Amino acid sequence: MGSLMFKRLMFCIALCPCFTEACVLRMAAETNFPPYQVLKDQNWQGQTVELAQMLATEVGCELHIVNIPWLRALAQIKSGGLDLVSHLSYSEARKKDFAFIGPHHNESMWLIGNPATLPKVTELKDLTETVDLGRIAELIGAYYGEEFSRLKQNAFFARQLVSISSIQDKLALLEAGRVNAILEDDSVLQYWQSNGYKNANKYQPLVLVYQSPVYFGFSKTTLSRPMLVKLQNAWLKLFEQGDITKVAQRYQVKTAELLPPSSKL
Known part of the structure; x- marks a missing residue:
């Protein structure tokens, strides 16, 4: 293959969206943790499911939910088997493994x-x-x-x-x-x-x-710092647009006003 043809091929590959690596965020969820995570007719519903889906869409990712118990989910986040979990309280001990985006409600x-x-x-x-x-x-x-x-x-x-x-x-x-x-x-x-x-x-x-406020805990093992910053900025944007509050109000009005963004990366 001539050098000119090779350059043209590489230029086309760079522009073609079909060669772009897909972004998938793997979220842990319990089968029945209402009103936050509910599996109904093989479809996931609930407040944190809806918020996570909204956040993933905002950063151009697909959300994949994995049905897994809480303790195993925490271990999977640390080992790289999952990307995020919800309902995570902030602590100094956890910040080594988790970036905290949110909070999504006051627990x-x-x-x-x-x-x-x-x-x-x-x-x-x-x-x-x-x-x-x-x-x-x-x-x-x-x-x-x-x-x-x-x-x-x-x-x-x-x-x-x-x-x-x-x-x-x-x-x-x-x-x-x-x-x-x-x-x-x-x-x-x-x-x-x-x-x-x-x-x-x-x-x-x-x-x-x-x-206390509880957050989405994103894995520092699987997600880069630029992606974590992108997620943080996306949450802030969704909050300022009123989208996060609207979701919260559909599930629990009493906590909707307690969601000022305070992410910790």
Whole structure:
């Protein structure tokens, strides 16, 4: 092949979109984590699914959702098997592996149970001294705040905790009597109740455990710094256009105003 023909071929390859590498963002999701992630008729729905899709489109990427439990998803992010996870609380320990884009909502984590069958709990530290709830489900790998981490050092409290690996198991564990209380965002309980989940109305928030913004956590292993900056700028643009707030309002009006961008790369 002559040098002129070769140059023309390379010029055409550079211009042709069919030779452009596809951008795919692999997002972890639980099968049933309403109102944020719901698999219905083989289609993913929910607040964080919709927001992630919007963000991926804005940066010219396709979103691919992988059905995987929370703890395994965190490990996959670190090893390079996934690109993002939602509902990630910021901490210094996590910033080595994750870039935090968002927040996508303000999470209120409560101790939830049936007040008719449980001893009264006034504050979280009661569980280290006088109140024994028997079994409390906590999600492995979840962050419930500094106070909770400190109180876990108390033997009376620690023996009440039951570690589980999947978000979707919590209501089932309550129903089966395998645990007496769970740690969960109150918006999840509201969804259960408003959508007629079996016996959901008998469960109530008992004590606020932790409240903080939660983010999309993007992998620093699989995504370059320029891509992370692009995602950060795209989130800011979508927020300023009002698109993110509109999605939040469709799912939970009470937190829609608590979403000022504060990404941390």
